[in-house]
Amino acid sequence: NAGVTQNPKFQVLKTGQSMTLQCAQDMNHNSMYWYRQDPGMGLRLIYYSASEGTTDKGEVPNGYNVSRLNKREFSLRLESAAPSQTSVYFCASSVGAAGANVLTFGAGSRLTVL
Amino acid sequence: AQKITQTQPGMFVQEKEAVTLDCTYDTSDQSYGLFWYKQPSSGEMIFLIYQGSYDEQNATEGRYSLNFQKARKSANLVISASQLGDSAMYFCAMREPMKTSYDKVIFGPGTSLSVIP
Numbered sequence: 194n195a196g197v198t199q200n201p202k203f204q205v206l207k208t209g210q211s212m213t214l215q216c217a218q219d220m221n222h223n224s225m226y227w228y229r230q231d232p233g234m235g236l237r238l239i240y241y242s243a244s245e246g247t248t249d250k251g252e253v254p255n256g257y258n259v260s261r262l263n264k265r266e267f268s269l270r271l272e273s274a275a276p277s278q279t280s281v282y283f284c285a286s287s288v289g290a291a292g293a294n295v296l297t298f299g300a301g302s303r304l305t306v307l
Numbered sequence: 308a309q310k311i312t313q314t315q316p317g318m319f320v321q322e323k324e325a326v327t328l329d330c331t332y333d334t335s336d337q338s339y340g341l342f343w344y345k346q347p348s349s350g351e352m353i354f355l356i357y358q359g360s361y362d363e364q365n366a367t368e369g370r371y372s373l374n375f376q377k378a379r380k381s382a383n384l385v386i387s388a389s390q391l392g393d394s395a396m397y398f399c400a401m402r403e404p405m406k407t408s409y410d411k412v413i414f415g416p417g418t419s420l421s422v423i424p
Binding site: 223224226228233234235236237238241243249251252281283285287289293294295296297298300301 | 311313316340342344350351352354357359398400402410411412413414415416417
């Protein structure tokens with residue numbers, strides 16, 4: 194019963210470095226999401242994918258790219274990290290059908306950009 | 308664009324008392340969904356309750372109930388008989404209407420609830 198797995202849990206980068214946050218779910222969910230959480234800002238949607246092969250921008254997509262590799266995996270890439278991208282990143286998934294569409298979240302990835 | 312507002316950055320409640328956490332939302336669509344999530348200090352996100360915009364009855368889940376007032380665009384969370392374990396951040400969220408971005412879910416800024424013994 195892994196649910197949503199994110200890696201790495203912690204990462205420190207220097208400005209300008211690149212990295213990829215990995216996310217995988219084993220619940221056969223259709224939709225997957227990446228959020229960032231900053232104090233006082235709640236969770237802000239970066240990108241989401243309603244189904245395999247599709248991705249859409251959320252509220253704060255600038256500086257990020259995503260790949261829905263298959264139904265299970267949804268990765269978030271920072272091509273050139275900036276201090277403003279220091280945050281806690283959450284991956285989530287949902288069935289994607291109409292109705293409750295409850296999100297199941299990963300444990301989060303804490304990223305620090307120096 | 309859709310937006311969620313939570314006007315109470317921090318709230319205190321006495322143990323065993325009831326507390327209401329406010330949430331207002333902005334949408335021009337008739338079909339949408341509203342959620343509440345809890346985030347304890349450990350960091351995980353826990354789903355609490357869901358209300359569909361066409362649901363006539365207010366949603367309830369144990370000690371949690373959602374006071375849904377569609378005309379006022381509010382979806383307040385009521386926690387009855389507060390417990391020390393209820394101390395956490397609480398987030399209101401909304402599912403984007405189906406005709407635009409089917410599965411988009413946005414969150415409000417959150418309310419920090421502290422339960423006092």
